[in-house]
Amino acid sequence: MTAPLLEIDRLSIAFTTRRGDIPAVADFSLSVATGEAVGLVGESGCGKSTVALGVMRDLGRTGRITGGTIRFRGRDLGTLSEPELRRIRGNDIAMVYQEPMASLNPALRIGRQLMEVPRLHRGASRAEARDLAREMVADVGLPDPDRILNAYPHQLSGGQQQRIVIAMALMSRPALLILDEPTTALDVTVEAAIVDLVKGLGRKYGTALLFISHNLGLVLEACDRICVMYSGEAVEQGPVRHVFDRMRHPYTQALFRSIPLPGADKTTRPLETIPGSFLMPQDRPRGCNFGPRCTHFKAGLCDAAAIAMRPVPGADDHQARCLRFEEIDWQSRPPAPEATAPGEVGAPVLTVSGLRKYYEVSSGGLFGRRRRKLVRANETLSFEARQSETLAIVGESGCGKSTLAKVLLGLETATAGQVLLDDREVQETPIQKRGPRAVADLQMVFQNPFDTLNPSKRVGGQILRALEVFGVGATRRARRERMFELLDLVRLPRDFADRMPRQLSGGQKQRVGIARAFAGGARIVVADEPVSALDVSVQAAVADLLMDIQRTRRTTLIFISHDLSIVRYLADRVMVMYLGHVVEIGSTAQVFAPPYHPYTEALLSAVPIPDTRVEKTRIVLEGDVPSAIDPPPGCPFQTRCHWKDRVPNGLCARELPPMVELGSGHRILCHLSAEALGEMEPVFRLAAE
């Protein structure tokens, strides 16, 4: 092999803060060959983005490289002057960031922004640049390039924006493209399309990719090699499949065991959480950074001196930063905790029938005629949730799941239909009129841990307020005692009561949010993506906590999520929503096995699974979710459906399909005949080992 394109050698980066230097990256080495895709994986705070910024030499005023070199095409980037660096950035190395809107100038048309790249770097003429831009827009799979070039960024959807950002990065034909969590802000089906695109374009232009992600499944799909980072260090690197099948660092293994793979089950084989918590860079121990949390830790060996990467036999270029990987039995699992009996599902506590929620938006300004438009957020939803059951609601953004949550909680009132809480109709009762008991019964856990707690009130005070409002406890002291019990329930130390939210980690905040929701002894908890913003190792712990509380309190959990892996792991029943409709509902086993609703099929195939044994059928959905203001006639999914031609007479485009019962509570909203449904194959299967 020739010299690698990018060679990072023993790189160390530190940030200067009030309390002295904080080493963000230490002794990090990685090389990327021409045309190769390398995945950089790790939890938040591990330094993966810092590495990328270090390569771009864009560390801001406080960051600086304290050791090591970064060579690009054999030249040390550290010795280049500012103008030379500028020539390399954007021209030879391009970067795509997480938030597409942040990379696009909202005031300029797309065409202008794309044309700027060749005009600046190569001095191309206007016409030439425009042709290049049009070609590139077509290359990133956007229809009607001319319309897109004349559009402003806000007129495009998130997925389209990210495609434009990628197009812009590729305009100058860079040799290296750095993607920093390029799909985290996007929906699963859009994410799948973008990953396909990046892979294809990398191959087409021979661009090397440095793909930064926390999602192991995506890295498996997109990359040739992987580098796992923990606490500022690379702990393991090597060819993707090799690392996935024969990982040789305890952290890598712990990471894999904390994500729900097919086969994990909440009662028989629960997820394993990594003990302890992530240490701040300044508290790193001697020797192995992962030592304090490692089950294979051996005092005197692992904490003696700094540990170097050691080659793992069996594949070239597979290395791990562990002294004991020869001795560890990698197949053994800690004994599974004794299988807890699954909670017995009881009677329905929440029955929704024919629920509709329309919003009215008026458009037209001072002089135009005012037109009223209806947003059909929810269309005739019918389902029930039983005691001690987990009902998952799955769907992409804009499918109406959040509106449904609002109606259930009484923050909005229904347009039509019925919501029965026990035996009381609540669809038209706003929350202020529900009475403290009904309010306490139906509570919510929110998505964003950084937003769920009021940043200017102490943790204990926030739980106490909930207790006060729900009328729990007669005296202040009784309420305070109850607050401590709630902290015990979510396994937080009692002295957290006096902390401010900013002193808590994301997972801890989410636990406080859960404690607050259960303050009034909630019987139904709506959890809106409660773990999707957390790191994978923390996700497992929080999900298991929810399950534990559910088992002991027989709570009904309505679990809203777009992450089908976690849904499969912990839901009893699943409801799939698309554009305000329930398109499929049934038990988890039924929904995750054929016959599927065509949308469910696409959704399942889009989920990246970090397991080399799983073979998947790829179904990439074209286009975007239609607007709820102007939904397509007939079946809501007909504009993107792969099975549409199996239904005769264009029925899909004319008539809303009926809800078809497929047996024991499994229903789908589809015109497909029984034979067609019978032909459906499983989207993924475990290959024989």
Add this chain to the structure above:
Amino acid sequence: MEPLSWTGALGPWLVPTLEAALIALALAALAHPLALLAGYRMGPGPEASRSGPGRAARLTGGLLRLSLWALAAVIVAFLIGGLLVQPDAKGILGRIATRLWPVWLSLGASFALVALFRRRLGLVGHLLGNPAGAVGLALVMFWVFAALFADQIAPFDPVTDVIAGMKNKPPGTPLPPPGDAAYGYYLLGGDALARDVFSRAVAGARVVLAIAPAATVFAFMVGITLGLPAGYLGGRLDILLSFLANLVLAFPVILLFFLLVTPEIVAMGVPTYMAGALFLFPLIFLTILWNSRFRTRPPLRAALIGATLGLGGWLYAGLAWNADPLGIVSMPAGVLIVFVSVVFVNAPSVFRIVRGLTLDIRTRDYVAAAQTRGEGPWYIMLWEILPNARGPLLVDFCLRIGYTTILLGTLGFFGLGLAPESPDWGTSINAGRGLLQFVPFPPLVPAVAIMSLVLGLNLLADGLREESLKE
């Protein structure tokens, strides 16, 4: 007696040092940008880009810093030296420094306290680590203490001590015999009515610092009480309130003030009615604050609301309607007009800031969490949203006290509101402007006072903004 010189016995040493420092500073300030430019142009080489500016630029930069420090050291030496030398060796500066000793003592004590407990003080503690914030805090505290100890500092009464023969005298002029007055000199000269300029400036701080912060607090109460529901509830209410705010903001301020002091308007009672409306807001604000927070604990709620309405109602009756049954609380008519106009002009800007912040914060999950708990809108506005808007509001508060100070100066300058003999800075500037060319000190001293206070408030606001962003 001889007139005082500016520097007294310290002059022969310190004045040349001061000149040297100033010349060095000027040279460095000229040379440094040139050296930077030259270094940038010549430095595409690898070393230059890595080591930052070239050697010449580093040299001039060092000189710049050094001369700045020297300048600061000389100024401090003037103050400390002036405090320490023999009374008859003191110049004007030394005597002023000596008169200000309560201020120095309190400043030192308060900064020592803050430094001692800076870990526990949060934002204020961090402020000391921020140069702009620390300087701003020092300037503001200087004037606050000067206002507090005005009686001890000012050698003469700012209004009644008119000493014959001292009219329009330059700084350091001794009093004419017989020198039976409390103090022998007019340190910063005498004004057109033969009053002591120094004493008037110090006493003016008391007037300004009594009105400006209080008026700003009232403006904030009004702005917050109206801005929160406009942002949170939105709809027609928002349209109406925003329109009214724009209306007030669009009205020429000076014209408004002239209208308010026109005798016919005063006779109609317009300022009083306005005060009656505006002063009601703090009462409303506090009442809904307690009501929403303690609705689950009725006895405490009743006690707090009762206390607020009782105490507040008493103050309200006295301040707004001059109808205090006990006859203790009242506000002079002129001050009332100034107060009302300042609140009336500032409240709409505060309203818009609060409304904007509310629009942003109401989309947070903790607001939704409060809604799903069944909290009422006022609880959410006052206890969930308002505390999290405090950062920008605190910064705006500091800036706004500064604007209000300037506004007070403007009002005083036009002779509106406050009595013509009032020692406040705006009135003093107005009184002295006629002879500015020949007797500069009577208007110059209060002008510098306004400038330094507002500068301090702006620096303080900058420091607060930077530090609150870091958290």
